[in-house]
Amino acid sequence: MRSLILRLIPLLLALALLCGCTPVSDPTDTDLGGTDTDSAVTDTHLTVFDNGATEYRIVYAADASSVVRSAAASLQAHLKNAYGSKISMVSDKEAPIATEILFGATNRPASEAALSALADQADFSLTLSGQAVVLACATDYAARQAADYVIATFTGGAALTLSVLDEYWDARDGKHPLPVSRFEFDEGNGTTATDAVTGKPATLVNASWAEGVSGSALFLDDDATGYLDLGKGYFADLCQGAEGVTLSLWVMAYQNRSSRLFSFFGDGSTTATYCLYRPSSFYFYARSTPEESLKRDLYEYDAGADCLKGTGESKVNDGIWQHLAMVIDYKEGVIRCYLNGSELKGTNGITKGFASQVLKVANPKASDSLGGDSRGNHFSFCGLIDSFAVYDQALSEGEIRRVANGAVDTNSPVVDQALLDRIVTKLRGDYAIAAGSALYCRDGAMHPLDPKDPTLTVIEKDGKWYLPAAFAETVFGDALKSVPPVDGVYELTACCAASGKKLCLQDGVAVISEKVVWSSEDSAFTKRLFRLMTEFSYDLPTTDVESTRVVVADNKKDTTIRHCFSPYIVKIGSSFYLTMDNHKRSTYVFRSDDNGATFTRLSVLSPMAGASLFELNGALYLLGMTGKETTEIGIAKSTDGGVTWSSVTTVPYGVANKYCAPSAVVRANRRIYKAFEGYKTTDWTEDKRTYTVSAPETADLLDPKSWTVSSHYSYEISDLMGQVDEFYTDKTYIQEGCLVKMADGSIRNVLRVDCFPYYGGAVSFAVSPDGKTQSYEKNDPLAHISLPTGGDLFHVEYDAVSGYYISLINIKTTEIRPYQRNVLALAVSKDLDEWTVVENLLVDRSMSNPYVSMCMRGFQYVSFCFDGDDLVFAVREAGENADNYHDNDLLTVYRLSEFRSLFAGR
DSSP states (O other): OOOHHHHHHHHHHHHHHHOOOOOSSTTTOOOOOGGGGGGHHHHHHHHHHHHHHOOEEEEEETTOHHHHHHHHHHHHHHHHHHHOOOOOEEEEEEEEEEESSEEEOOSSSHHHHHHHOOOOOOEEEEEETTTTEEEEESSHHHHHHHHHHHHHTTTTTOOOOOOOHHHHHOOOOOOOOOSSEEEEOOOOOOSSSTTTTTOOOEEEEEEEEOOOSEEEEEEOOOOOTTTEEEEEHHHHHHTTTOOOEEEEEEEEHHHHHHHHEEEEEEEOOEEEEEEEEEETTTEEOSSTTTTTEEEEEEEEOOOOOOGGGTSOOOSSBSSSSSEEEEETTTTTTTTEEEETTEOOOSSSSSOSSSOOOSOOOOBBSSSHHHHHHHTSOBBBBBBEEEEEESSOOOOOOHHHHHEEEEEOOOOOTTHHHHHHHHHHHHTTOEEEEETSSSSEEEEEEEEESOOOOTTTOEEEHHHHHHHHHHHHHHHHHGGGGGOOOTTTTHHHHHHHHTTTTTEEEETHHHHHHSSSOGGGHHHHHHHHHHHHHOOOOOOOSSSSGGGGEEEEEEEOOTTTTOOOOEEOOOOOTTEEEEEEOOOOOOOEEEESSSSSOOOOOEEEESSSSEEEEEETEEEEEEEEESSSSSSSEEEEESSSSSSOOOOOOOOOSSSSEEESOOOOEEETEEEEEEEEEESSSSOOOTTTTEEEEETTSOOOTTGGEEEEEEOOOOOOOGGGGOOOOOTTTOOOEEEEEEEEEOOTTTEEEEEEETTBOOOOOOOOEEEEESSOOOEEOOTTTEEEEOOOSSSSSEEEEEETTTEEEEEEEESSSSSOOOOOSEEEEEEEEESSSBBBEEEEEHHHHHSSSSSHHHOOOEEEEEEEETTEEEEEEEEEEEEESSSSSSSSSEEEEETTTTTTGGTTOO
């Protein structure tokens, strides 16, 4: 204990210096007061640690945010490591004791007094109250800074020599700078937002409302023309003649795309300043006069969305609230930009000052806009904007830190996912159920209580909970022998008593545990669990198709597989054949002889990808593409049921690159047909062309001369409305065609349209019987098809039994992500044009935030075949070990029994 006292002396002396500390506005003021009691307080602390009667504990507010709790935990860990003391951490629901470290805004009188003393003059203060250490923090950001300050100062063994109050707030005569315009967006409805400073209204254009950092926020979805119309001269009237300007706003992006975050104009249609927001960076532009060239700098940054890594960008800033501030100092000739109160370093830097030391603007012809460009020249920002403010001065870093406030709350999907990850860790093998829910949570996933009847729920009646028999049998096993069922269900508490399992029942959630006793301290967990099991943006499946899942390939178990891409399944005789490629131009061939219960790998063929397997005259063929840097049409033959294959024969045709998806091979008119695409350069969006290749059934298919390549069509932007931004390289193009044999025997090539951010459609081409022509007519009734999917491959077949066209598609349950693939549904159409979604078949069951789920999970590129009354389908599945939703880890097969019964009578 003596060594502990010696190590604590610097800390205790420093704390004594701060006894009676009050806020100061003069940065040079170091008179902290209370010196008469310093010695007595220090002695008291030494006595407490010396006799070991009571250990210190950190106390935080019971409703503290995850940011505050994390900062408190960091402080606890460092103090324990530095002083070897058993410092615990509890919420302020616990009864007070004498020796506490009060952290943040607790309910203790000492905390309330310290917070009141801050008087909005400082971010945090460090004081003593009796034997208690009081760390009062005005904001979440201040809590992080306070913890960091204490860790850096005390655990290093040094005494505190600087005023904490002045360290984190550059007070300006005790007053904060005030904005000349501020939109809080707390209206939450309607088509106007009001400037809280000037009282002037602004108009929402193709925009709406959503939950924000505080209250509601401005929401801009995938409509590329959305923005807040601030009116002509908004910026000019506010900042004309200013020596500096500061723009402050909270943003949360929903899409990896280049877009205008705001556009403010000077004379005519000339922009005085604007921001181009990108997935992992932003460009900020400014000038002081209309005649001056725009000064630009690039700010690359990472907002910390770690759980979205690997979704296509090296740094991902989507799905997390972030505070951005842009400072234009015309007088000093500099631009400064900040993320969450910390300055970002520009890539280029401004080497020369502005032409004028004050802003000179007048008579703008275009409306200033937040979230887009009123001229329609650029994509709009996709996501949320909150608390937008303009200052007619260049704020200092301390002032910006104060404005930023650091409060990133659970409205951020990434922050919410961090909470869910902690729940998964704590829950592990325990079971969590919710009243009225058909799900239970365990081992990081949500499962149906009864896979055979996914509609069965937990029943709450007369204060008791009753469980479906299938779930009760799974959890309690033989213990149920002593628990009589009531109308086929089992009472929860009786089951727990009979089995000896622990039970925590709160917030509408019951946690059934072997050892861990959950308590009221876990209320944040149980409340989030309840929402997880009861709030969905999509309908849960009512079939038991999920229980038929067969994993055919897993790239974590077979390291020779990179990804399980391009599935294709077909039934030949009594066997199912299944293929995939592994993104290395190798195609794997599997076969099932037990009706799809298991699959055996037969062979691996290289180079071959995007292949479709078919049978002709007793032989098997793979028809796909070859090569790596450039591709050709390739075909190979097997005469021993897919065990060995001939060498790959290439079929030339006149573009530099060819591409195909594993799509249907159609047999009609005594010919074999398959869809292909081509593009003339390595830019696979440039001059994208669609083809059909075909050959007579009687021909030697390994002879390139047997194949006919149809005329091509280069799909143009004018064929479907689209936009191209100077900073956005995607173009309108078509790809991944699927040939469909129509009810009348004709053939159409149906292709997805990628025209970001538009989705929900496909186009079709008429294929001539001889395979020589493929034509597109804009006035054809089937030229544009309303297929309710996004930028995803689809497989369409005509079912002669029902008279419907069938497809399994990735439906969109939100406007924020056209590439959402975490829901797979059955859709049907009578005419190929208008489609109806019949039933959701597969949904992500991971314990994930909906946005994170869309980024990381996928049931995609589905291929199916008819098997009597059933539909058997193969899925490129991104499961829990996938890098992201696109780069999947699994090849799976499912069976949908009696699928026609789901739409009979429609």
